[in-house]
Amino acid sequence: MDFLIQMIASGLSVGAVYALVGLGLNLTFWTTRVLNFGQGSVLMAGAMITAVLVARGCNVFLAVALSLVVSALILWVIEFVGVRPMLRIRGSMGWVVSTLGAGIFLQGSASWLFGTQAVAFPDVLFKSSDTIELLGAYISVQYIAVFVISVVIVGLMELFLRRSTWGYGVRAVAHDRELAALMGIPVRRVVVGSFLVSGLLAGAAGVLVAQVSGTVDPNFGLHLLILSFVATVVGGMGSAVGSLVGGLTLGVIEKLVGGYVSPAAAEMVAFVLLVAVLTIRPQGLFGKADTVKV
Amino acid sequence: MSKLVDLITNTWTLAVLCVVLALAAGFVETGTVQMWSFVAINILLAQSINLLTGITGQISLGHAGFFAIGAYASALLMKGAGLPLPVSVVVAAAISAGAGYLLSIPAGRVREFYLAMMSLAFGLIVYELAREWRGLTGGVMGVRGVPSAQIGTLSLFGWVLDSAWYFRILLLSLIGTMIAFRNFVKSHYGRAFYAVHVSEIAAGTLGVSQAATKRAAYALSGGIAGLAGGFYAHLVGYLTPESFGLMRSVEILVMSIVGGLGSLTGQVLGAIVFTYLPQRLQAFSDYQFMAYGLILIFVFTLLPNGLAGLLKTRTRYSKFDQLGGIGNASPAVALTQRHSDKAASHGPLIRVEQVTMEFSGLRALSGVSLDLQPSCITALVGPNGSGKSTLVNVISGLYKPTSGRILFKGKDIGGQPSHRIAAAGITRTFQDPRNVPSFTVRENILMGANRLYVHGPLAAALNTPHAKAEEREMLGRVEALMATAGLTHHAEDIIGDLPYGIQRLAEVARALASDPELLLLDEPAAGLSEHEAERLVQLIRMAADHGVAVLVIDHHMDFLARLVNDVVVFEAGEVIYRGDMDGMRSNQAVIEAYLGKEEVSHA
Numbered sequence: 001m002d003f004l005i006q007m008i009a010s011g012l013s014v015g016a017v018y019a020l021v022g023l024g025l026n027l028t029f030w031t032t033r034v035l036n037f038g039q040g041s042v043l044m045a046g047a048m049i050t051a052v053l054v055a056r057g058c059n060v061f062l063a064v065a066l067s068l069v070v071s072a073l074i075l076w077v078i079e080f081v082g083v084r085p086m087l088r089i090r091g092s093m094g095w096v097v098s099t100l101g102a103g104i105f106l107q108g109s110a111s112w113l114f115g116t117q118a119v120a121f122p123d124v125l126f127k128s129s130d131t132i133e134l135l136g137a138y139i140s141v142q143y144i145a146v147f148v149i150s151v152v153i154v155g156l157m158e159l160f161l162r163r164s165t166w167g168y169g170v171r172a173v174a175h176d177r178e179l180a181a182l183m184g185i186p187v188r189r190v191v192v193g194s195f196l197v198s199g200l201l202a203g204a205a206g207v208l209v210a211q212v213s214g215t216v217d218p219n220f221g222l223h224l225l226i227l228s229f230v231a232t233v234v235g236g237m238g239s240a241v242g243s244l245v246g247g248l249t250l251g252v253i254e255k256l257v258g259g260y261v262s263p264a265a266a267e268m269v270a271f272v273l274l275v276a277v278l279t280i281r282p283q284g285l286f287g288k289a290d291t292v293k294v
Numbered sequence: 295m296s297k298l299v300d301l302i303t304n305t306w307t308l309a310v311l312c313v314v315l316a317l318a319a320g321f322v323e324t325g326t327v328q329m330w331s332f333v334a335i336n337i338l339l340a341q342s343i344n345l346l347t348g349i350t351g352q353i354s355l356g357h358a359g360f361f362a363i364g365a366y367a368s369a370l371l372m373k374g375a376g377l378p379l380p381v382s383v384v385v386a387a388a389i390s391a392g393a394g395y396l397l398s399i400p401a402g403r404v405r406e407f408y409l410a411m412m413s414l415a416f417g418l419i420v421y422e423l424a425r426e427w428r429g430l431t432g433g434v435m436g437v438r439g440v441p442s443a444q445i446g447t448l449s450l451f452g453w454v455l456d457s458a459w460y461f462r463i464l465l466l467s468l469i470g471t472m473i474a475f476r477n478f479v480k481s482h483y484g485r486a487f488y489a490v491h492v493s494e495i496a497a498g499t500l501g502v503s504q505a506a507t508k509r510a511a512y513a514l515s516g517g518i519a520g521l522a523g524g525f526y527a528h529l530v531g532y533l534t535p536e537s538f539g540l541m542r543s544v545e546i547l548v549m550s551i552v553g554g555l556g557s558l559t560g561q562v563l564g565a566i567v568f569t570y571l572p573q574r575l576q577a578f579s580d581y582q583f584m585a586y587g588l589i590l591i592f593v594f595t596l597l598p599n600g601l602a603g604l605l606k607t608r609t610r611y612s613k614f615d616q617l618g619g620i621g622n623a624s625p626a627v628a629l630t631q632r633h634s635d636k637a638a639s640h641g642p643l644i645r646v647e648q649v650t651m652e653f654s655g656l657r658a659l660s661g662v663s664l665d666l667q668p669s670c671i672t673a674l675v676g677p678n679g680s681g682k683s684t685l686v687n688v689i690s691g692l693y694k695p696t697s698g699r700i701l702f703k704g705k706d707i708g709g710q711p712s713h714r715i716a717a718a719g720i721t722r723t724f725q726d727p728r729n730v731p732s733f734t735v736r737e738n739i740l741m742g743a744n745r746l747y748v749h750g751p752l753a754a755a756l757n758t759p760h761a762k763a764e765e766r767e768m769l770g771r772v773e774a775l776m777a778t779a780g781l782t783h784h785a786e787d788i789i790g791d792l793p794y795g796i797q798r799l800a801e802v803a804r805a806l807a808s809d810p811e812l813l814l815l816d817e818p819a820a821g822l823s824e825h826e827a828e829r830l831v832q833l834i835r836m837a838a839d840h841g842v843a844v845l846v847i848d849h850h851m852d853f854l855a856r857l858v859n860d861v862v863v864f865e866a867g868e869v870i871y872r873g874d875m876d877g878m879r880s881n882q883a884v885i886e887a888y889l890g891k892e893e894v895s896h897a
Contacts, residue, residue, distance in 0.1 A: 035407055037355070037414070085595050092407040094594045096353050097551065100414075101590025104544055108583025222540060226415045233408070264426035271419050278400035278408055 005137035007259040008252055013143040013212060015251020016150035017205050021228035022235070022243035023154055024201035028075075030174035030238060031194040034083050034095045035229075036075070038103025039202055040221025041110075046071040046203030047121060047210035047220065048110055054122040064124060064207055071203025072196045078102045079195040103221075110218040118215040125149075125211060146208045151244070153204060157197075158240045170194055174238075227254075230270045234277050236284030245285065299605045303559055316465055319458040327457045328444070329569065331529050334461070334468045335522045336565035340549045341475060341558070342518035347547070348555030349479065350511035351491030352401070353410040356417020357546045360516045362424060362538035364390040364523025366431055369440040369533055379450050379463075383524035390520020391513045398512035401505060417543045424535035434535060442531025464525055471518065474755040476558055480613045481754035481761065482740075482747045482768075487511055488556075488611060488730055489741060496728035498712035499690055499721065501745035501808070510751075544586050551593050554600025556732070557609045563601045611737045613765045616757070620769045628774035630809050632668060632841030641704070643668050643843045644689070644720075644812055649698030649708070651684055651867075658684040659867045661698070666812065666843045671834060673854045674847045675878075676864030677887060682847045683725065685864075686814045690722045691715040702812070717745045721810035725817050727801040731790030735781055735800050736772055738789050742807030743768040768807075775803045778836055780829045795826040802833055813837055813844045819853045831857055851875075863887065 021043065029035050036042075046067045053063035082102045086094030130141040161167035169190040172180040181187045209224060210216045231250045235242025250270060258266030277284060301307055319327050343357050368386035371377045377385065397416055401409060424431045431437060441448040443460030455463070478484060486507050489497035494504045527533060545568065553564020572579040597604065614620070642665035651659040659681045666672055674682050687693045689700060691712035700708040707715055721742070729738045746768065753761040776782045779799050789797055802818055815834070819827050834857060838844055848854055854861070854875070861878050863871035865887040871878055878884050 035411070037410070082591050089594060091351065092405070092410070093347075093351065093353055096355075096407055096410045097547070097594065098591045100355060100544075101587045101592075103587070104540075104590060105584055105587025108581065108585075108587055111583060112581065219540075222414075222418065226411065226418060229411050230415075264423065267419060267422045267426065271415050274412060274415060275397075275400055278404050278412065282400070282404045282408070 001135075002137040003259065004256075005135055006139060007255045009134070009137075009139045009143050009147075010212075011252035011255035012248055013147045013150075013251070014209070014255070015231070015248035016147045016154070016244075017209050017212075017247070018224070018228045018231040018251055019154050019244040019247030020150045020201055020205040020208070021224060022232035022247055023157055023240055024198040024205070025228060025232055026238060026240065026243060027170070027194045027198045027201070028079075028083075030170055031191045032079075032083060032087070034087075034099070036078065036083075036102075036198070037096055037100040037225070038078060038082075038106065039099075039198075039228075040223075040225030041103035041106035042071050042074050042199060042202040042221070043206035043209065043224055044110060044216065044218060044221040045074060045106055046206030047216040048114060048119065048206075048218075050124075050207050051119045051121045051210065051216050052114060055119070060122060060124050067207065068200055068203040071206070072199035074106070075195040075199030075202070076192065079192060083195075103225075107218045107221075114218070116218055118217040121210040121214055121216050123211075124207065140212075142211055146212055150205070150208060153201070154240065154244055157201070161240070166190065166193060227270050230274045230277075233274060233284055236286040239284070239286040242284055242286030299559075299607045303607060312465060312469060316462045319461045324444075324457050327461045328529070329573065331457070331461045331464055331525075333566055333569045334464045335526050335529070336546075336549060336569050337468060337562050338471065338518055338522035338525070339546045340553060340561035340565045341472070342515045342522065343546050343550045344553075344555060344558070344561050345475070345479075345487070345518065346511050346515035348550060348557070349484065349491060350487045350508065352406060352508060352511060353413070354515070354543075355410055355414040355547065356420070356543050357413075357515075357519055358538045358540070358542035359413075359417040359420035360390045360394060360519035361523040361526070361542065361546070362420050362535075363393050363516075364520030365527040365533055365538070366424065366437065366523075367520070368524030369437050369527040370430070372441055372528070373437070373439065379448065379455075379528065383467075383521060383528075386524040386527075387517045387521040390523065391517030393520075394512040394514070394516020395509055397516070398509040401508040401512065403505075414543075417540060421535055421539050424538060431533075431535070436532060436534030438532055440527050440531045440533065442528055444529065444531055447531070448528055460529065464529075467521070467525070471521070472558075475518075477613075477616075477757045478751065478755040479558065479609065480611060480616065481749075481751075481765070482744050483510075483751055483754055485611050485737065485741045486744055488733070489744075492730045493728050495692065495712075496724070498692070499716050500741060501713050501716035503711070503713040541583065541586075544590070548586050548589050548593075552589060552597065552600050554602025557600065557602035557607060559605075559607045559609070560600050560602030563605075567601070611733060612740050612769070613757075613762065614736060614769055617762060617766055617769070620766055620773055628771055628778065629806065629837065629840040629842070632811065642666060643703065645699075645701040646685070646689070647699040647701065649685070649688060649700065650696045651681075651688055651693060652696045657867055659688065659695075662864075662867070662869055664862060664869065664872075666845060668811070668841045668843050669838050670860060671838050671844045671846065671858045672860045672862060673858040673875075674845055674862050674864065675849065675851075675854070680864040680887075681867040682864055683816055684867075686722055686816055686845070686847065689715075689812075690720060690814060716808070719809075719811035720814065721805045721808045721812070722814035723801050723805050723816055723818060725820070727794075727797045729789050729797055729801055729804070731788070733789060734786050735776070735789050735792070735796075736769075736785045738800055739772045739775060739781075739804045739807050740768060742804035743771060743809070745808050771809075772803075772807055775806055775833075778829075779803045779833055780826075795822045798822060799826055799829055799833070802830060806833060806837055810837075810842060813842050815844065815846045815848075817847055817849070819848050819850050827853060 025035055049067035049070055050063045054060055082098035083095055086098050125145045126141045131138040132141055169185050172185050173187055173190050231247035232243050235246030254266050254269050257269050343354055346352050346354050364386040367389045368382045371382040371385055425434055443455045443457050448455045486502040489500055489502050490504050490507045497504055549564040549568045554560025578585055644666045646662055646664040649659055649662045676682055688695050691710050694709040699706050749761040749764050776785055818830055834844055861875055862869055863884050870883045871881050
């Protein structure tokens with residue numbers, strides 16, 4: 001019973017982070033129909049920069065703030081060199097390859113700058129040894145903090161997208177880019193904004209995950225990217241609520257299978273889920289079916 | 295430059311080069327032969343991803359997964375079960391092909407970037423399994439002691455293979471694979487793969503099932519990568535998961551894209567460059583990850599067609615060159631002569647019965663009924679938004695009608711997938727031409743004949759006499775169609791570079807190349823010059839003379855007047871008139887539909 005509760009708690013915690021990353025993926029997908037295949041490396045960059053700065057004696061909060069700014073700027077550059085020039089190419093081949101390339105480049109740069117070894121991540125929120133008792137099980141406070149922070153950010157983003165002027169802009173551009181431009185919405189600014197915010201979310205998610213995992217290395221983000229993508233697909237591409245439900249579901253299933261079956265089986269969970277969803281219901285639980293215009 | 299390329303790609307030059315390499319392998323250092331073997335393996339890998347990504351348009355970011363499956367399978371089969379080299383390598387390729395097939399299961403339903411992400415996940419899973427499944431793969435320690443040519447532990451039926459002989463066997467397998475692959479790509483299968491790449495919707499209307507085509511591409515691509523993996527295992531003799539990580543997948547992708555997606559020659563160039571570059575250039579090898587990253591970011595902007603594009607070499611997607619033209623083997627018949635009077639006794643060719651089409655409440659067609667007879671040209675006119683194109687989309691299987699039946703030769707085809715309907719003999723064109731822009735006019739029109747081919751993939755790869763005869767016959771049809779359409783002098787031109795009118799004419803010729811029984815043309819005359827419109831009339835008349843039923847949507851009444859036997863007028867999703875042109879001009883309902891109702895004023 002204790003074990004079950006612990007597994008569920010850690011599942012909810014990572015699941016909320018998947019949702020956070022998924023929301024970042026969704027944001028740029030809404031405005032440009034582009035999915036950033038290099039997002040995993042942005043998570044890594046956010047966590048890595050925090051870890052390295054703190055190790056050199058920088059204040060923890062300053063380090064986190066700086067790494068968030070850098071993450072946002074990275075996405076801005078990706079949009080500029082990897083996405084905008086590729087929208088002229090028909091289909092998704094161009095941007096899939098260029099955004100993947102951006103991720104690979106970041107990964108290579110991190111290995112070159114900081115080495116390929118894992119770097120210890122500092123305790124930003126509580127200590128890894130802090131626990132509280134819940135229904136008789138000891139649960140790390142960090143798990144709870146990560147879960148709460150992620151859900152709050154997702155919730156605030158959802159509110160922001162629904163209520164703010166910029167949010168209206170994002171939704172208008174998502175609905176019809178050309179029409180939005182004709183209605184006087186500054187499409188370029190909305191697009192760049194969506195990339196900057198997506199970078200912020202990725203940086204924050206990187207810091208949160210690294211807090212739980214304790215270390216960060218250059219290969220750190222790829223798993224997270226794939227798992228977040230699966231969460232987004234399960235929930236439905238383009239749905240923020242879907243991302244959250246998909247993320248939490250995936251996180252819990254993954255931890256339970258990992259705990260009760262084997263870690264290797266846990267690796268398979270996301271993949272099997274992805275294939276199953278794409279085969280049975282490609283639009284996901286909360287998404288709308290793609291309409292094909294002839 | 296092009297002469298140099300011609301010389302390099304000439305069959306005899308290549309044959310001499312291969313013989314020289316095979317002989318030289320016995321005299322050069324072992325390290326050099328090893329490098330040659332790595333080049334051969336990388337060429338296989340590049341061709342494999344080229345088939346999937348370059349030709350079929352399905353991006354693969356986890357190709358190292360197939361490579362790993364082939365390598366581990368062959369290593370374990372030989373080490374554990376004692377299978378001889380040829381068997382273990384072929385079985386490994388088959389297992390890898392199976393993995394490709396499984397991976398393609400959702401392929402028919404989702405857009406390409408979903409599959410790209412899935413392939414990324416696939417590569418990662420295989421890598422993780424190689425690390426975690428210790429009982430089978432030895433975990434991070436890897437599989438040691440695989441029989442290998444390098445250390446002289448590999449033997450074939452008692453004959454110990456050294457590096458030179460291993461290279462010769464590998465070279466022979468590579469040549470065999472390349473020839474079969476080239477023949478396959480130049481057959482109707484290659485064209486179908488490319489059609490799916492360019493437009494899944496248009497591919498369907500040529501009788502190509504996109505789901506089946508993608509599955510075949512995944513399986514074949516997985517198989518070739520698995521073959522490369524098998525050869526790799528017995529070359530190095532020692533497998534660890536680290537050889538099959540994301541970096542390897544990226545490397546394979548870089549080779550193929552830099553070489554030139556879609557080009558067979560380009561893959562060879564890409565493989566050579568990226569096998570030697572890290573070896574010869576220390577700086578490149580130090581910053582490999584960053585270099586590959588930068589290449590992927592900028593390659594499509596700076597080198598869109600890769601090295602192949604730079605050298606202006608282009609893979610041709612027909613066997614026209616191999617066959618030495620079409621010769622004068624058979625008199626060219628463009629279309630099968632169908633006897634219209636015989637068919638007439640069985641009722642209409644197609645009968646649309648009370649078809650209704652709704653899009654979330656919006657009714658585009660309401661209770662449309664329509665018969666079309668063989669040899670008869672029918673015009674479909676009506677104001678914009680009256681449902682003309684919707685009817686064509688419903689008949690050709692792009693939309694599933696909400697209700698009603700569509701009987702084609704007495705069989706209900708309503709709601710069947712478009713490739714089935716095309717295969718049954720209904721061909722259509724689109725309002726905007728949907729050709730393959732990088733194909734020549736001849737290759738584009740030949741694509742239309744896809745549904746008529748009967749030879750299978752093996753015959754296509756081996757170029758059997760039957761396959762050649764069939765290709766020659768289809769090329770003959772294409773030649774006859776080009777003559778009627780006035781396109782003969784454009785036969786070898788890339789269609790994307792030609793004027794719009796020519797592209798449209800070629801699309802109609804492509805539709806006729808399928809030898810259809812029912813031809814649906816959606817505004818074929820839009821944008822044509824006087825002269826081109828005349829050619830179009832000739833093409834359509836030729837079709838009708840051969841017993842094809844033709845339905846033409848157009849707004850150009852003068853064009854229709856000299857062409858059609860019969861007019862159907864649509865208004866708001868309903869048929870408001872059917873009869874001859876003159877009757878239509880004086881029909882009150884038609885006039886109202888176009889010009890509006892006259893106000894009755896009470897003065």
